[in-house]
Amino acid sequence: MGELIAAMGIIRKVFDKYAGEEGDKETLTKKELSKLxxxxxxxxxSSKEVDEFFKGLNQDGDSVISYQEYVVFVATLALMLE
Amino acid sequence: MGELIAAMGIIRKVFDKYAGEEGDKETLTKKELSKLxxxxxxxxxSSKEVDEFFKGLNQDGDSVISYQEYVVFVATLALMLE
Known part of the structure; x- marks a missing residue:
């Protein structure tokens, strides 16, 4: 298995680790996102920064971050490594 | 450093490894993408599949894949791990 697939596994594992802490195991609450x-x-x-982060990621406007929304965050992070 | 940042480093390293093989070290040629x-x-x-892949990633229509276009590929791959 290539390194790229291994990195994908880490990205998923990190999501699952925090999403699993409270509420729905498939989504991140604001508290889980803050800890991540x-x-x-x-x-x-700051909680204001986390609020803004959360609003920015929360494309569908519900009160949690889905895996898809999290992947957008990860891609943005990867682009910052330009 | 968290695992997520380590995964970002792997994503960047994999890009640099293949982009560095021929031509511009900051972009992937079709040959480099095929090898990746x-x-x-x-x-x-098949070369037809690589052609299609390449066309799909090549948002700006030049003849190479930039790091940004590669990150879109990586995000799509991550979403397939849903």
Whole structure:
């Protein structure tokens, strides 16, 4: 298995790890997203910043982040590594 | 550093590895994309399939795949792991 597929597995595993903490295991709540940002990006975001992040990712306007919305976040992150 | 950032590093490293083989080191030629697909996805794609793949990724219609276009491919791949 190539490194790329391994990286895909990590991306999925990270989502599942945080999405599984509370509520629906298939979506990220704001609290789970905040923890993911803190632990995975290693930065302390203010609750205002997390709110903005959450709103930006939450394309369909429900109160959670789906895996698809999370992948958009990951792609944006990858583009920042330009 | 979180696993997510490590996965981003792998995504970038894989791009650089193949983009660096011929021509411009910052873009993928069709030949480089074909090799990436074969080695990273582990499937033998026909040249017709690679052509279609290439056309689909090549948003700006030039003759190479940029890092941004590659990230769209990677995000699509990640979504297939739904």
């Amino acid at each position: 940002l803190r632990e995975q990006i290693g930065e302390e975001f | 697909l074969r080695e990273q996805i582990g499937e033998e794609f």
